[in-house]
Amino acid sequence: MPTPAAQHSWRASLAVYLRAPVITMLFLGFSAGLPFLLVFSTLSAWLRSADVEVAAIGFFAWIGILYSIKFFWAPVVDRIRLPLLSAALGQRRSWMLLAQAMIATGLAGLAMTPPIGHLGWVAGFALLVAFGSATQDIAIDAFRIESADDDIQAAMASTYIIGYRGGLLAAGAGALYIASAVSWPAAYLAMAALVGVGMMTVLLRPEPQRLNHNHKPVLEPRVRTYLRNSRHQSRIRRHIVAWVIGALVCPFTDFFVRHGMKALALLAFVAVFRISDLAMASMANPLYIDLGFSLSTIANVTNIFGIAMSIGGGILGGLLVVRYGIGRMLIVGALATMLTNLLFVALALMGDRLPMLVVTIVGDNLANGLASAVFIAFLSSLTSRAYTATQYALFSSLMTLPGKFLSGFGGLVVDAQSYATFFTLASLLGLPAVLLAVWVNRDMPGRPLPGGDG
Numbered sequence: 001m002p003t004p005a006a007q008h009s010w011r012a013s014l015a016v017y018l019r020a021p022v023i024t025m026l027f028l029g030f031s032a033g034l035p036f037l038l039v040f041s042t043l044s045a046w047l048r049s050a051d052v053e054v055a056a057i058g059f060f061a062w063i064g065i066l067y068s069i070k071f072f073w074a075p076v077v078d079r080i081r082l083p084l085l086s087a088a089l090g091q092r093r094s095w096m097l098l099a100q101a102m103i104a105t106g107l108a109g110l111a112m113t114p115p116i117g118h119l120g121w122v123a124g125f126a127l128l129v130a131f132g133s134a135t136q137d138i139a140i141d142a143f144r145i146e147s148a149d150d151d152i153q154a155a156m157a158s159t160y161i162i163g164y165r166g167g168l169l170a171a172g173a174g175a176l177y178i179a180s181a182v183s184w185p186a187a188y189l190a191m192a193a194l195v196g197v198g199m200m201t202v203l204l205r206p207e208p209q210r211l212n213h214n215h216k217p218v219l220e221p222r223v224r225t226y227l228r229n230s231r232h233q234s235r236i237r238r239h240i241v242a243w244v245i246g247a248l249v250c251p252f253t254d255f256f257v258r259h260g261m262k263a264l265a266l267l268a269f270v271a272v273f274r275i276s277d278l279a280m281a282s283m284a285n286p287l288y289i290d291l292g293f294s295l296s297t298i299a300n301v302t303n304i305f306g307i308a309m310s311i312g313g314g315i316l317g318g319l320l321v322v323r324y325g326i327g328r329m330l331i332v333g334a335l336a337t338m339l340t341n342l343l344f345v346a347l348a349l350m351g352d353r354l355p356m357l358v359v360t361i362v363g364d365n366l367a368n369g370l371a372s373a374v375f376i377a378f379l380s381s382l383t384s385r386a387y388t389a390t391q392y393a394l395f396s397s398l399m400t401l402p403g404k405f406l407s408g409f410g411g412l413v414v415d416a417q418s419y420a421t422f423f424t425l426a427s428l429l430g431l432p433a434v435l436l437a438v439w440v441n442r443d444m445p446g447r448p449l450p451g452g453d454g
Contacts, residue, residue: 016155016322017315021147024205025156028096028140029163030170031198035103035133037171038191039063039126043110045176046184047122050115060123063130068401070134074393075251077138090207092146095139097202102132104195111188136198141396142389145380146208154321154329154377158314161372165307170194251387251394258384262443266382269436270395271402273330273375276430277337277368278403280344280423283410284364287344287419292352305358306365313369318377320370326378327441333371334437338430340367341423348419375399378440 016022039060047057077095081087085094106129113121144156171191178187256263288298320329343360350356379399383391406429413422 014319016152016318017159019148019152019155020205021144022152022155022159024147024201025144025160026163027197027201028143029160029165030167031100031163031195031201032133032137032140032160033164033167034171034191034194034198035107035129035136035167037168038107038110038175038188039130039133042171042175043126046179046187047115049179049184052115052119056119060126063123063126066127066130066134067137068397070138071390071393071397073135074138074390077135078142078251078387078389089202092139092143093202093205093207096136096143097199099132099136099139100195100198100202103129103136104192104199106132107188107192107195111185111192138389138393141392143208145383145388145392146385151322152318153380154326154373155318157376157380158316158318158369158373160376161314161369162311165311169307251384251390254384254387255382255391265436265439267398269433269440270379270382270398272429272436273334273433274337274371274399275403275406276341276426276433277364277371278400279406279410279429280341280426281403281407283414283419283422284344286411286414287348287423288357290419291347293354293357297354297357301354301357301361306361309362309365310369313366313371314373315369316366317370317373321374321377326374326381327437329370329374330378330437331434331441333367333374334430334433336367337371338427338434340364341427341430344423345420345427348423 040063043060044057047060081091082094082098085097088094089097106125106127109125109128110122113125115122140160144160145153148156175187175191178190259266285298317329317333320332340363343356343363347353347356347360379392379395382395410422410426413425
């Protein structure tokens with residue numbers, strides 16, 4: 001029985017950041033963050049500097065859809081063992097290494113492909129990078145959840161966020177500096193070499209011990225029932241259907257069996273927790289620009305204060321979860337996210353005041369860093385160790401899709417009303433998350449939510 005989080009001393013809470021699984025996520029976070037910008041803003045900068053038409057560059061944004069639909073192939077990552085690699089490295093590490101190889105190959109391919117006259121190849125290599133990146137995310141999430149107990153998942157999430165930000169910096173500012181000093185191909189070759197950070201981490205760290213390491217689909221009751229009632233069908237069909245039931249159906253039914261009538265409320269909470277900050281994200285930069293802030297000012301403030309506060313919020317969130325538990329910190333995270341959106345209302349009303357811009361970005365990123373670390377720990381606690389990759393991929397997709405969808409209407413609200421009205425509405429969207437967080441904390445007092453053991 002785990003010790004309640006509230007009984008941990010501050011010293012013991014801080015010591016969690018010295019544990020090997022927590023430190024490991026720093027390097028895996030870097031590996032996850034590195035490819036993201038290299039198929040988005042950094043690639044767009046290269047294409048535009050090569051005089052590729054803006055209309056053609058816009059279509060490259062569709063590559064990002066792969067990150068939103070990764071739950072479709074998450075069951076494959078969860079279940080299929082790779083020839084040779086899985087026997088040598090284990091299920092999670094083998095998929096991470098394969099994904100990293102895809103990323104490095106795609107980046108090297110981009111480095112060796114001139115954009116003009118070869119846009120089809122550029123798109124193909126970019127898709128390979130994005131697919132490898134999304135697959136790596138699936139495997140890393142499963143590796144993280146299976147590597148440690150629920151009480152240090154927030155600390156692991158916070159070091160992951162730090163590493164992820166480092167990867168974004170390398171792929172953004174780092175790649176631009178190299179491209180400016182040397183060339184774009186040199187920048188992408190350098191980024192391909194940095195994939196080695198993740199590869200070395202995979203090779204040096206052990207495979208986590210899965211509670212259901214020898215778990216096979218055929219052992220599941222629903223699969224056994226199907227096989228018993230389908231003896232008249234062909235062997236190949238029975239094998240395929242049995243795999244689909246075990247890999248796709250069982251992860252979903254498992255969640256509802258474990259949580260019963262509360263399952264729908266928990267899914268609703270997952271869907272609304274980040275809806276406030278995701279819905280307002282599309283209008284943040286337009287607000288800064290329309291207020292008259294220069295691009296250099298926006299870049300400097302968001303990089304210096306934004307990244308520092310995001311990292312600080314992540315560390316604080318991991319520390320507070322160890323100290324006080326997930327439930328209470330979900331309330332704090334939901335409240336902080338909702339209230340800091342009101343800073344954008346104040347900024348919109350005050351105009352181009354640099355101190356207010358700094359306060360807004362500091363508050364927003366601190367709250368988002370804290371809320372992200374806490375919520376990742378919460379999602380990890382919901383995930384069954386028997387279906388880690390599949391269930392977490394579903395939760396993470398559900399977490400982002402509603403907010404991203406509503407974000408698309410932000411411009412319409414601003415045009416019809418004002419920035420102040422829009423950010424006020426975005427803040428109010430956080431109320432359901434606060435109320436559901438109170439319910440989650442009341443339902444699970446004094447301890448983390450139970451993770452499923454399958």
